[in-house]
Amino acid sequence: METVLFLTSVEPDGTLAKPALETLNAALSLAAGLDNAPLIVGLVGDAAQSAANTIATCGAATFLAVTGGDFTSSRYATDAAAAEALAKAAHATVIIAPATSRWSRVMAGVACRLGGRIDTHATAITVTSGVPLITRWYYRQRMVATQHRAQRPWVITLDPGCAEPWNGSAGIAQLESVTVNLPATAKRTTVVGLQSPAADAQTIRPDAKLLFVAGAGWTKKQADGQIHAEEAPKLILDFLKSSQASLGGTKSVVDLSGEGEAVLPFMTHLNQVGQTGATPRHAKGLATCCHGEEPHVVGWRFVNERRVINTDPNCSWTRGKADVVYVADAFAVMRKLNERVAKK
């Protein structure tokens, strides 16, 4: 019989983040599908009791935790040691962790230490005829595969946004502590602080309902023969502020920023959507001044409703890649839209 370990870290404020709750739900349905295999929760962090209490009623057989100041921050040596100890204490055959930056960087090493195998970036975990299966996309979301593995333990990282977060009532979890004896070499890296942009400078918002994409057209000469270097950033930032949409960019527009020709100075490579960029998962997307070339549009694979504003009726979006194409000047449309939103 399989034993499923749900592995995650506790946030510094003692909570579990959304990707962790999504992964918990996926792990619970996997365990249920495997003839109600035992599900064990493994938590890593400064302290874990309050986080465990928030999921106390999830149906887990056991709650394990590696805790202490050494495990508060993301650090390869300590996270890997904690994950290895939890997997061994749980006798886990399938280990599921969220594909956050923290766990993505350690889980391959953990699988190696356990003599197991890993599959990363799973987008679904199911069971067919008693066999656990994962769904994973390849070649920049152009092909989808369903896979299983005979090797145990099998480590799986689940991409954020692919499952509903677990939502149940809190309780009191019986937390069992797992001790990890860290050598001094595991603590050579120290976290001295965190730097993050001011809240209003943060334009990448994975939880936003709308993805607003700006293309290179915003930086080009318009019908009047002029580049509108002042108006373009203002229209975009005003819209982002009022709609709280997430900002994406095309490769062309983010490359321009990198080359110092920034008409949109807030656009970085982190905003890039596409083959060599990100594959966001927003419910709706609006592409503006963007041609819709295949290496860009492949990044829209998981955006459900796609709308486009382009002056060119023959832009690449019109070839079946968008749900709605407005053949219009994005400057004029966004000016009007911002006016309307401001009135509301």
Ligand SMILES: Cc1cc2nc3c(=O)[nH]c(=O)nc-3n(C[C@H](O)[C@H](O)[C@H](O)COP(=O)(O)OP(=O)(O)OC[C@H]3O[C@@H](n4cnc5c(N)ncnc54)[C@H](O)[C@@H]3O)c2cc1C
């Ligand atoms: C190996 C490889 C990987 C790549 N990876 C990526 C990737 O990850 N992401 C990515 O984005 N690209 C990627 N590309 C580049 C991609 O092929 C395109 O070159 C790029 O997406 C074009 O960007 P764009 O649509 O912003 O610019 P353009 O092609 O210059 O299009 C600008 C558009 O703006 C429109 N426009 C201009 N003014 C207005 C206006 N006032 N109102 C409305 N519309 C207007 C024009 O009609 C035009 O269609 C990759 C290419 C290669 C070869």
